Amino acid sequence: MKLSIIIPVYNIAAYLDEAVQSVREQSFTNWEIILVDDGSTDNSPVLCDQWVERDDRIKVIHKANGGLSDARNVGLMQATGDYIHFLDGDDYYASAEVLQTLMRAVEELGSPDSLLFCRQDYYEDTGKMNHERLYQTEWINGAESPTAAFEHLLKTQRFNMSACFQLLRRSLLIENQLFFEKGLLSEDVDWSILLWQHLRSVKAINCEGYCYRHRSASISTTLSIRTYKSYHYMFQKWLPQLQAIKTPLTQLQLNYLAFLFPTLLYGFYLIPKRERKEAYQLLKGMKSVLAYSSTRKSNRVVLGIKCMGFWMACRIFASYGCISKKGLKAYWKAITGK
Numbered sequence: 001m002k003l004s005i006i007i008p009v010y011n012i013a014a015y016l017d018e019a020v021q022s023v024r025e026q027s028f029t030n031w032e033i034i035l036v037d038d039g040s041t042d043n044s045p046v047l048c049d050q051w052v053e054r055d056d057r058i059k060v061i062h063k064a065n066g067g068l069s070d071a072r073n074v075g076l077m078q079a080t081g082d083y084i085h086f087l088d089g090d091d092y093y094a095s096a097e098v099l100q101t102l103m104r105a106v107e108e109l110g111s112p113d114s115l116l117f118c119r120q121d122y123y124e125d126t127g128k129m130n131h132e133r134l135y136q137t138e139w140i141n142g143a144e145s146p147t148a149a150f151e152h153l154l155k156t157q158r159f160n161m162s163a164c165f166q167l168l169r170r171s172l173l174i175e176n177q178l179f180f181e182k183g184l185l186s187e188d189v190d191w192s193i194l195l196w197q198h199l200r201s202v203k204a205i206n207c208e209g210y211c212y213r214h215r216s217a218s219i220s221t222t223l224s225i226r227t228y229k230s231y232h233y234m235f236q237k238w239l240p241q242l243q244a245i246k247t248p249l250t251q252l253q254l255n256y257l258a259f260l261f262p263t264l265l266y267g268f269y270l271i272p273k274r275e276r277k278e279a280y281q282l283l284k285g286m287k288s289v290l291a292y293s294s295t296r297k298s299n300r301v302v303l304g305i306k307c308m309g310f311w312m313a314c315r316i317f318a319s320y321g322c323i324s325k326k327g328l329k330a331y332w333k334a335i336t337g338k
Contacts, residue, residue: 039065266321
């Protein structure tokens with residue numbers, strides 16, 4: 001089987017070589033890389049062209065800037081592999097055996113639509129590497145349906161919506177037009193809800209194969225009002241649709257939306273102070289999703305709001321989020337501006 005690795009590229013000249021080289025070092029060799037240069041203004045386009053000259057398994061598409069979703073969609077349309085992997089251009093594979101391990105698992109597990117695997121979190125500022133909690137693979141791989149697997153992942157608070165931490169059958173994505181909506185931040189949340197409505201089989205492997213780089217300047221690690229607007233849009237989009245369908249899966253997906261809401265509360269003091277008034281109104285507009293709370297994480301927020309009211313609960317959970325992520329000094333600066 002062939003694997004297509006889609007790498008969106010936007011102003012990541014400092015990281016691109018490491019990402020591409022981590023693919024070329026793999027013991028599994030039946031792959032293609034599709035570099036999608038999304039209108040980069042640094043040296044990334046030159047590096048892309050150089051890689052094409054060095055390895056005929058590498059293709060490049062130069063296009064006007066359209067965002068991460070657009071770049072992934074363009075790459076997907078050009079892919080020819082049996083399976084797809086989305087590798088962000090500032091991330092990389094953890095070892096030379098990652099793809100061999102994953103593709104062997106695909107065959108041994110009956111060629112599922114989705115193969116979930118694990119990541120390592122690399123924090124560039126500190127050099128620290130964190131390891132996420134492993135999957136209960138025996139339970140997931142023995143689940144009677146994707147809906148049962150979804151329920152298990154949600155109840156164990158192990159559900160990860162990212163496209164990067166799974167291999168996906170290309171035919172499933174193309175036949176069902178499972179593309180990413182352009183213009184959103186956290187677009188994987190929106191995409192994953194649609195994806196799970198089409199999955200026929202889901203398996204998992206505890207391979208810590210993906211190194212996810214946390215950069216202080218990365219849009220994936222920097223909260224802003226755009227983040228809250230994107231979530232507000234997604235909640236407004238999906239709530240009525242999921243409420244109308246009323247299947248076991250869509251009820252679980254409503255639970256999943258409620259599971260996401262606390263993260264926005266925790267991040268409230270991490271966005272610029274000038275944006276918080278608008279962000280607070282967006283949060284109030286989204287809190288109705290908590291009616292579908294089913295996890296420890298979201299139930300704590302429901303209880304906090306019931307006991308303290310939304311205004312105070314927002315600030316308590318935001319304080320916790322800021323202190324746990326950035327420390328007391330950053331928290332003091334966030335609330336005082338000093």
